[in-house]
Amino acid sequence: MLQESETEDDLQKAAARFHGVSGGILVYFPNFAGGGAERVFLRFIVRLHQLGIPVRLVVNSDGGPLKGQLPDTIPCDVLGSRKSFRTLLPLARLLRRERPAAMLSALTGANLNSVTARMLSGVDCNLVICQRNHFSAHLRQLAPLRRLFRKSAVKLLYPKADVITANTAELARDLEEAAGLPPDAVRVIPNPAPDPDQAAAARAALNPHPWFDDEIPVAVAIARLEPAKDYPTMLRAIARLEGRLRLIILGEGSQRGAIERMIEELNLSETVELAGFQDNRFDYLARARVFILSSIREGFPNALIEAVSFGIPSVSTDCAGGGPAALLGQEFPELIVPPGDDEALAQAIANVLDQPNEPEKFTAIAAQYSLDKMTLRFLDVLMKAPN
Structure with missing residues (x-):
């Protein structure tokens, strides 16, 4: 494993090969x-x-809650439509x-658009496309x-x-x-973990929710x-x-109404809160007793590597895509449960609550996925000569 100083040196050498390159x-x-x-990709x-x-950066449309994370000093072109097929010719131009x-x-x-646009444009740029979901599950x-x-x-x-x-x-x-x-x-390039200073800042931030002041432990889930x-x-x-713990869910999506109804049906209104999309999700993670992921399919979940980097015991389904198992399965196989099995998920969460937290075991895993290490791997493939 590369030490951080070695990673920084290699990253600077890789970056130097792009300094002054026309078009970047x-x-x-x-x-x-x-x-x-x-x-x-914003990071x-x-x-x-x-x-x-x-x-x-080039986007089809400039809507979305993450727009503020792009610095003004980085150029951004907006192609003008949410429909990919309508942005193909503007992208080629x-x-x-x-x-x-x-x-x-x-x-x-976007991957299909980028391949087609490069052919239409006649530009001989090196093209790297990134698959982010389980393709066959997506097709179904x-x-x-x-x-x-x-x-x-x-x-x-x-x-x-x-x-x-991927x-x-x-x-x-x-x-x-x-x-x-x-x-x-x-080629496999995992998602990066948060920077250590982000965890420190989150722990020093104001408490984002009154439940964290109570004695009942709080679980956090972050997903659409x-x-x-x-x-x-x-x-x-x-x-x-x-009632052994409460749950705060961060995220928005098409299933909000159905989830709200299920919360009522299960008498969980005092136990589960849908907090919506939150820019300060790290402030929640910094205070969580456990992180929960129940997906059917995932790639390498950002929220999971974020929770692990904060030292939070994280329980996940062994979903299609393999990211949770790849991240946690070797060190913590007991935290990976079958998809759709609420009994197994509940038992894994209960086991976490019954044991003392050992955050250093989780942060050691996250250290393998620093942003600089993953950036170095992307620069390696971006610098390869086109076919």
């Missing part, structure tokens, strides 16, 4: 939504900028104008015709990228199989209120614990 690096994703991919963009690498040395895109629609959620179109498009266009990355080995193997890619065609996150299993697990 262009990063493309759909918008500033509050998802994990957007958080990761990555800011780090590149700090290293003196010319970088610019932008590539011809800026002529970047390398382009990095994230999320399936689509209507038959759209499923066929999406799979065909990925099989046709993904191989034309110079490098394909944030877990399971996502990589799934994509290779579903898209007909050869073995080991997809969408079917893939399987909040019903989490709520049933909390009900099984019969």
Whole structure:
């Protein structure tokens, strides 16, 4: 494992290869939504900028709660539509104008756009595309015709990228199989952990919720209120614990109404709170007794690596995508439970509450995933010569 000083030296050497390069690096994703991919790549963009690498962001539309995290000193081009197919030609024109040395895109629609736009533009930039979800599980959620179109498009266009990355080995193997890619065609680059000073600042911040002042321990969950996150299993697990802890859920989404109704049905109104999207989620994590993830499918969950970096015992389902198992499974197999099993989830949470917290065991895991280490791995693939 690289020591931090070695990582910094290698990072500076890698960055120096981009200093003065015409066009720099262009990063493309759909918008500033509050998802994990957007958080990761905004942090990555800011780090590149700090290293003196010319970088610019391109988005389809500029809506979303994370917009304020992009510094004014970093150029941002807005293509003008939430529909990816309507932004294809504007993206191709932008590539011809800026002529970047390398382009990095994230999320399936943006990846397909970036491959096609590069072909249309005729620009010979190195193209790295990043798969952030479990592709075959994602396909199963689509209507038959759209499923066929999406799979065909990925099989046709993904191989034309110079490098394909995923944030877990399971996502990589799934994509290779579903898209007909050869073995080991997809590079694995996990999501980065928060910086240590972010944890320190969160602990010093004002208490964000009165429940943290009570004797009843508080669990925190951070995920969009969408079917893939399987909040019903989490709520049933909390009900099984019969008041041993409270739960604060940070996030918004299409399932809010259904989740609110289930909270009422399970008599959890005094135990569970939907706190919505919160910019200061770290202030909640810093005070949590346990973190809970109940997803059906995930890549490498940002919220989970954030909780682990804070030293918080974290209970997760062994969901499709493999991120939680990859992160926690070796050191803490007892914290990984089957998806959809509220009884097993409740038992794992109860076991955490019955044991003393040992935060250093969790922070040691997170140290392997520092932002600089992950930035170095991205720079390595971005600097590869195009085919």
